[in-house]
Structures are given as structure tokens and as C-alpha cells.
Amino acid sequence: MATDLAGDRELSASARRLVGRDSVITDLVGAAQTSKPPLTLVTGDTGIGRTAVLDEVRRRLDADGVRVLAVRVDEDDRRTPYGVLYQLLAELGGSAVRPDALASVRGLVAKLSLDADTRTPPEVAFQLATAICNAVRGHAPVVVVLDDAQYLDESTAALLEPMVRRLGLMRCSLIMGVRGGDVVGANKIDTATRQAALRNLRRDGLLKQVLLRPLTRAQSAALIRQEFSARPAGDLLDWLHGSSRGNPAALTAALEACRGAQLLRVVDRHVYRRPATELPALPESHPLVNAVRRIGSAAWPVARAMAILAPLGEHAPRLAAEELEIDEASVRAALSELLAHRVLVRTGKGWRFRLPVVRAVLHSCLGPYERRQLSARAAQAVWDGEVVVNDRTYLPDLLAEAGRLVDPARSADELLAAAVEVMFTDGRHAIRWLRAVVDRVDTPEQRAVMQMAHASACAIHLRMREAVASARPVLEHLTEHLTPDMVQELQIVYVAALGYCGKAAELTRIVDREADLLSGDSPQETVARGYALALLGRWSDAYALIREQRARWSHADPVTANFGTLLEIGAGVVAGKTEHLFDFRARSDRPPEPSQSDQRQFETLRLEIDMLLLLGENHQVEELMSAQNVAIEQLHGPAQFLIHFARGDWPKAMEIARRSIAEGVFSANPASTVVMYHGAVDILGGTGWLGRARTLAESARGVHLNHLLDFTEACIHRGLGEDAEADAMLEQALTRAERSGQLLGTEELLVELTVRDVTQGRAESAARHLARLREMADELRSGRAEIACLQAQYHVHGDVGAAREAVRLARARAQPYEMAKLFTRLALSGADTQKLLTEAYELFGAMDALLWRAKLRQFMRAAHVPVPGRSQTTAENERLLAILVTEGMTNRQLAMIFGTSEKTIEGRLTRLFARIGYRSRVELAAAILTGEYPAEPSPPKVQSRARSRHSA
Secondary structure (H helix, E strand, C coil), rough: CCCCCCCCCCCCCCCCCCCHHHHHHHHHHHHHHHHHCCEEEEECCCCCCCCHHHHHHHHHHHHHCCEEEEEECCEEEEEEEEHHHHHHHHHHCCCCCCCHHHHHHHHHHHHHHHCCCCCCHHHHHHHHHHHHHHHHHHHCEEEEEEHHHHHCCCHHCCHHHHHHHHHHHHHHEEEEEEEECCCCCCCCCCHEEEEEEEEHHHCCEEEEECCCCCCCCCCHHHHHHHHHEEEHHHHHHHHHHHHHHHCCHHHHHHHHHHHHCCEEEEEEEEEEEEECCCCCCCCCHHHHHHHHCCCCCCCHHHHHHHHHHHHHHHHHHHHHHHHHCCHHHHHHHHHHHHHCCCCCCCCCEEEEEEEEHHHHHHHHHHHHHHHHHHHHHHHHHHHCCCCCCCCCCCHHHHHHHHHHCCCCCHHHHHHHCCCCCCCCCHHHHHHHHHHHHHHCCCHHHHHHHHHHHHHHHHHHCCCCHHHHHHHHHHHCCCCCHHHHHHHHHHHHHHHHHHCCCCCHHHHHHCCCCCCCCCCCCCCCHHHHHHHHHHHHCHHHHHHHHHHHHHHHHHHCCCCHHHHHHHHHHHHHEEECCCCHHHHHHCCCCCCCCCCCCCCCHHHHHHHEEEEEHEEEEEEHHHHHHHHHCCCCHCCHHHHHHHHHHHHCHHHHHHHHHHHHHCCCCCCCCHHHHHHHHHHHHHHHHHCHHHHHHHHHHHHHHCCHHHHHHHHHHHHHHHCCHHHHHHHHHHHHHHHHHHHHHHCCCCHHHHHHHHHHHCCCHHHHHHHHHHHHHHHHHHCCHHHHHHHHHHHHHHHCCCHHHHHHHHHHHHHHHCCCCHHHHHHHHHCCCCCCHHHHHHEEEEEHHHHHHHHHHHHHHHHHHCCCCCCHHHHHHHHHHHHHHHHHHCCCCCCHHHHHHHHHHHHHHHHHHHHHHHHHCCHHHHHHHHHHHHHHCCCCCCCCCHHHHHHHHHHC
């Protein structure tokens, strides 16, 4: 479900709809067809999309049958008198109505072009313009499109005013694309005359200037959606829009660079940025870079130097002059050129790059020594007090770049201090700065400690391949320079990183003691092997190992004892042994509130929360978080998901799930990740996105808790009326759970099997499931297991008291989805049908569970229970139908879901397409993706409702 976006796809400008330019293009086409005004200047910065806009204008005019003469002016054309005019006449010549007149004009142009050093006198310009208009008259209407008209030769430019004054009378018009800030006739010869001509035309209403502005944030989002067929996450949009400042070429180039570096991932039709990454540089051949080169040989080196020195403000010119070995006046002259061409903009007494992506590529254009030298000079200026910079990342970045050209000891100390400060908040910088420290230390002792710190930072920010690369050499050669607790921490980082990277073979070698990276037969090695077993999905073996060796690791160093305890609790919960968790919770020697400075203590608290969430004990989690003063944002992504999921806040839960998957979520207990997937599949299925649900479930399969994913797929089959497939998947799920010893989450599975067996008359099988549920309720000691047991007891024995107790417990737990499913099951079996069906219907509505609501409406009508809200029902059915059509459901499947005939479905689809204006399923799917058709409105939150109902 998480798809890396590789860099092997060419972006097609011709296939791309021009985002944010529709109204501009429509206006340009209208003005061209009416010749009002006869001259339109389309201006904007480099990369703003002038050429794309003019191409689209030309295409639409061609489609309307308008004759278009189009020329892309080249920089070399400015040196050829009348060169552009001659190209236009050649374009026209193939179908000339008056070939003799056209030949006469060509001869006149050829004669005039021989006198290259003479400016065109006004009277000659007037005569030539008249002759050209007479030759063109028979072809009207004609639209001339000149792109990059800033490169017009002076001779052709001199004809603009006299020609434009005649074009409007002939139903002809001229559209010229001009780079912002440039003058038509850019040789700087007679610039005043050119500007005067444009002012005259503007004054007389014969010229209109259209400025193409940068894309808004919403337009940048639309462009990203168009490129990836996925919605961008908010932080990704902010990052790309901010880096490109809405410049379409810069934004598209940034997307391509990110694609090539595999920094973006698509999850469930949403696109995210990998964590702790920076924007890759554009290719040095990119037009935005070439535009800087064209400014001149003096501006180019200054622009590159400013990529490093710009934050130094008014001191930057002096330092640039020193490093470039030129005088400061020349640097300031180059800066003026860069300002004039809008590469730089002023910020008080300093400068900044208008487009951050341009700064990044200019930085990469510096040679390695140039970068080090400039960084060292800037860092020394800051150290010496010559310059004060407010950006706290600037000096450490300079020191990291400068290498040993600055004082190694001082720079290492400052880099380490800076990295420690942002270790948990800014992974990109922390990792880079710690890597620089590693490169500066001299002794094996220092290298071992610093490389361990670097590996830990990489692991914290999910840069796991780098964590492996950094941890391995220390474990191979430098462990004697670390204390036992440090060795244990590094072993856990290494093992966890291997698991994250899918290195099952290496984990197996560790388990089998074939890898010589772990230190002998020690308590630390035992705990690391236990974690490797868990990461391989061998939870029962991990639990057995850690229990067998408890006497050794529990009396080792505090770090080893802590990791052993966490593994014992986590493996126990997955294997259905919860006594270690609840014994730990009952301990009297626990600190009242974990110190944020003690990361191990805080990780222990987070694992405790994770385990309670896996058991469905959300009320205990809420109490624990309140008592320990823990915010939900401090938890791992899967834990955040499970809390919002239990509260019934499905949109928030899904956003967390997608982001966690995109970032390559990893927590101390990977079972939490699979349970998050399981819940996310429930959400997608319940809201009608059945295809997306199946895709997500399949992507989650691995070695952990596959029975949960089987169960969710069985529910999807059941929803589609595929009962045989659903039954087979349920049996497979139970077999998987029993064989793997991974019993976590089997309560719901056993309830579903019990209901099925009762319905099909399999009394003995139903009784066996009930007996197993009773055992699980005693073993797990969780409210969810107790409710499951009570449900089964009602279904098997008709125990109304058990049903009522299950309802009471569910209300006390106040988890909307749990309540809604329970109430539905009980009501369909005859327990307080009207009340429970009505309440389940309300709960599903608050979660926007369209598919569940549609199913319940069928049940309610069959049971003669009133369905509230006729207009709301109609709107929900339409939204669900649109979603299911987008998911590729056939009419037969749609009929099964809606409980009606295929003919009725055909009628509904006809009415749907007629009302919303889309002509096909493909158009509807595209509209839902872009948000034009609102398939996913934000539903109201239900936490307060659930709790108020419980209070009542």
C-alpha cells in the first residue's frame, strides 16, 4: 500500500492540465479572437509557465479554426536584424493569398537586414509595417504568438508600434511572452524608445499586460495531485510550496528530484514525504539554473557563493570578495544584477534567494573544496564575532560542511551540543551533525561512542539503513570501548534496524548464534536474540527464551534489565500472557511521572500504553496518560491511531495511519503496527472503500498477526455477499493464530465463528468456540475479551442476561465502533432489536461508516424499525454509490451491497451521472481524487456522545 515514487517516469507537459491558468488562458484566447487589444504581453518570472500557457492558447485557437503563426525566439536571434520577422513571413508564405505582395515584403526585409549597424528610421518602420499588414490582410484573422520576445532583434522590435496600430483594424492580434523584468528588444540599444512605444500603446488601449503569478498553496496541491494521482500531506505541501514559492517549473522540478531520490511515498492515495530528509538539488542543466548562468560570467560565481553566505547579511559581499579574490564593488555589482533578474531579493540589509530550490542547486554547483572553504570562512566570521546569525542551524551546518578547515576539537564540541539539543525534534540536522562529529574524533573510544550516538539518531528518525551501517562496525570492532549498557542499546538498535529493513536472514543468523556481532553468551546477547525472534514473528519462542533466562538478564545492568522486561511484557501480550503487564502496572516502586530526560523510562511508559491499547483497554490508557502527563503526540503513530480509532475519530485515525505507513513506522512492538493496519482496513471497508481496504490489508502481510488481516478480509467478503470465501478466510485466520501462538486479537474472530456456527446449526463447534473464549477472558483479563465471551454465551445459549451485561460493559468502555458492532450482532439475533439497531445506526453515522449504515438500513427495514432522515439516507446512498463505482464494483456487486436488483442499480447510476455532470466512472473517480466530488466529508466527533450516553 505504500508505494515508493521512483524516478523513471518523464513528466509530460503536454499531458498536464495547466493548474491555476484556466481563466488566464480563456481571457487570452478571447482577446486574440477579438483583437481587443491587438497586443497582449504575457510576463512572469523564469519558470512561471509562459511557454505552457502560450502553447495552450495556440492549441485552443487552432481548435477554433483560427490561423496562428508561432515562433519561439532564441537568444541568438537578437543578433540577426529582422531575423524573427523573416521567420514569421516564412510561416505565412506556404499558403499566401497574395504571394506577390509577400515576396515584395521579403525582398525589402532582406535588403534592410544587410545594413546591420543602422537603426531602422521611424519612416522606414512605418512603410515596412504597412507593407506587412497589406500582405497579411488576406489571411485575417491571424494571431501571431511570439514566445521569449525579450530576445527580439532591435529591427523587428522597432516595427511593434506601427504594426500593432494596424492589427486591430485587420482582425489580427499579437501575443508576446516576455520574461518578467526584461525589456522588449533586450540588446539595451534604444531601450528608452522601446519603452516609450509600449507606453504609447498602453495609453491608447492597444496593449494589455498579463502577469502570470506564482501558484497559490491550493494550486500547488492541485498540481501535486495531478502528478501523483494522490493528495499531498499538509507538511509535504508546505515543504514543496515553500521551496518553490509556487513557481510551477521549480515545483515540478522539486517533485522530479524527490521522485528520483525516492523521498515520496503514496499510501492509500495520499502522498507523503519520508522523515528527516532534505530537498534534493535540481539538475545543474535545469532552466532555472541556466537562467542564472545567462546573467553573466561575473554574476555566476557570486550567485554560487551566496548560496552559503547569504544569511550573513551585509557582511556577505565582503566575505564573497575575499573568497572569490575580486573587489567588493564587483561583488555588489553582481548582486545588483541578481536582484534585477529576481534571483535574489533584499531582506533588510541582506539578501535571500527568491526560490529556495535555486539556492539548493547553486550550493550543489560548488566544488567540494569551494564549499568547505566558503563554509570555513563564514564559520570563522561567526566565531570571531564579525557576524551574528539568528538561525541556530546555520553555524552547525557550516561546521559540518567545513570539515577540518576549522578547529576540529571546537567544531566537534559545538556540533555534538547542537545535535543533542535537536536529537528528537530535528532528525535531518541531528544525523548530519553527528556524522560530522564522527569524522572529527581521533581515538577509538570517541569513535565508538559517537558512532553509537549517530546510529541511535538514525534509528529514532527511521533512517534505519544508515543505523545498520553505523552500528555494524562498532559491534564488529569497538565494543570493548563501550560499557555493557551501551553495548545492549547498540545491539537493540542494530537488531531493530535489521527488522525494519527486512533483513530476515541476518536476524536468523543472530537467533542461531551464527553472527559474531553480539557479545558471547551474555545477558545482553540473550535479550538481543529475544528481540530478533520477536521481529521474525516468533513471539512464542521469544517469550520462552526471555522467561527461561530471566534470572540472568533481570540482574544485569539496568538497560539490559529494562529491555528484558519490555520484551517479556510485549511477547507475553502477543502470546496471550498478560500477567506480566498487569503485574508491572501494579508495582509500587514505579515513579509517579517519568522524566522526559530519561528516555528509557519514557519508552517503558510508551510500551505499557501500547500493550493496553492492543488489549483494547483504552479507558486505562486515558487514565494513565492523564496521571503521567503524557500528550497523545508523544506516542508512536500506531498508538495515536488506536486512541483516535477507539474514540471514533476515524478521519484523524486514518491520517495518522497513512503517515505512519509512509514514514515506515516502527515501534518497540511491531504487533502495534499490524493492529493499526487492521483498524485502518476496518475504516476503509466501513466507509465503502473496499478496494483500498483489500490493498492495504495485503500490503501489511508479513510475519506478525496475519490472522487479524485474514479476519478483516473475511469481513470484506461478507459485505460483498461472498459467504463461502468469508468462511474459508475465517478458518484460515484461526489456524494461523493457533499455529503461530499469536493469540492477540482472536476474540473478535472467535465471536464471528461462533455466530456463523450457530446460524448454520453447528452446535458443537459453537460450544468449543465459547469455551475457548471463556479461557481467553480469564487469561487476557481485558474488557474486550469479556464482552466477546458474553456475546458468544448469548448466541450459543440465548442468555439474555449475558447480552445485557455485554451491552453494559460496552457502554462503560465508550468505544463507538465496539458498541456499534456489538449492538448490531445482538439486535440481529433478537436482543432488544429496535433500540440496539437504532443506536448502532447513530454510532455508525457519527463515524461516517457509509457501508455499515447502508447494511443496517436493510436490516432495520426487514425488522420494521424506522430509519430516520430520508434526505440524509438519499445523500448517503449517493455518496456510497459513487465510492463503490470508483472502487470498480460491478453492478452485480452493487446490487448485493444495496440489497436491490441490478436494474435498480442501473437507474441509480443514470440519475447519479445526470445530476453530478460526470459522463463516466473514470471521470467520477478523478473528481473524487481531486476533491471536486466530496466523497469524504469530515464527520462529527463522537467521543462526547459516547461518554454522555454512558453517563446517562
